Amino acid sequence: GAGVSQSPSNKVTEKGKDVELRCDPISGHTALYWYRQSLGQGLEFLIYFQGNSAPDKSGLPSDRFSAERTGGSVSTLTIQRTQQEDSAVYLCASSPLSYGYTFGSGTRLTVV
Amino acid sequence: AQSVSQHNHHVILSEAASLELGCNYSYGGTVNLFWYVQYPGQHLQLLLKYFSGDPLVKGIKGFEAEFIKSKFSFNLRKPSVQWSDTAEYFCAVKAAGSGSARQLTFGSGTQLTVLP
Numbered sequence: 001g002a003g004v005s006q007s008p009s010n011k012v013t014e015k016g017k018d019v020e021l022r023c024d025p026i027s028g029h030t031a032l033y034w035y036r037q038s039l040g041q042g043l044e045f046l047i048y049f050q051g052n053s054a055p056d057k058s059g060l061p062s063d064r065f066s067a068e069r070t071g072g073s074v075s076t077l078t079i080q081r082t083q084q085e086d087s088a089v090y091l092c093a094s095s096p097l098s099y100g101y102t103f104g105s106g107t108r109l110t111v112v
Numbered sequence: 113a114q115s116v117s118q119h120n121h122h123v124i125l126s127e128a129a130s131l132e133l134g135c136n137y138s139y140g141g142t143v144n145l146f147w148y149v150q151y152p153g154q155h156l157q158l159l160l161k162y163f164s165g166d167p168l169v170k171g172i173k174g175f176e177a178e179f180i181k182s183k184f185s186f187n188l189r190k191p192s193v194q195w196s197d198t199a200e201y202f203c204a205v206k207a208a209g210s211g212s213a214r215q216l217t218f219g220s221g222t223q224l225t226v227l228p
Contacts, residue, residue, distance in 0.1 A: 034213055042116075042202060042220035043156075056215070091156065101216065103148075103156040 001027045002026075004104035014080055021077040021107045025094030031104075032071050032075050033095075035066055037106070038088040046090075051077065062079045114139035114205050116162045125193050126227050133188040133204030133222050135177075142208040145186040146216065147177055149178035159201075162186065163208070173197070195228045 005024040013019050025032050034046040045059040049069040060066070063081075069075040079086055089106040113139045123133060137143060147159040160171025169177040177188045186203060200223050204216040 034217075042118075043204075043216075044220035045215045045217065048215050059215070101158065104156040
């Protein structure tokens, strides 16, 4: 597609439930990033994937968070046993080898 | 690790006023610097970036930024703002080198409100 696609755009879930957030990067982009944007905060790096290399998970806030990228394309961010502090906008971005980040519109997650 | 500070959390200007948003970073090595904008209800978009060369970079929509290495700053400027510039602005830094496979570190953002 022309841009980075994220789904769902909005997700309301009950505390303790698991959620999956999806990101479809731009075709051909080798790098994929997940960020979290909380109200009044900047963007917090979560994880990135680069080609077939092991992902950099250094930004994941807890072991309840995990992500995978299948076939070097689609990525899924999973949050297990959601907590209210997980409420945020989760942003995905992709880029080719040379710099060129393109962000998706994000998934707004609300944990009630 | 790098960090970015945006000291102005909310700026309110009248149309035609000049704009300068501050951005300071902390990193001991060579950096790439960026400004992103997020208009209401839209996704983050790149305004401009600095990699090397002329420290005064020009971006879209009349924005420019100046990299001052000695001050670790990359302030965003626009001579005359418009109501349509109302948005949130994020400064970001990336350690240079190793291609794109280094994540951006973002500042906390500055909300700009331009009054008509």
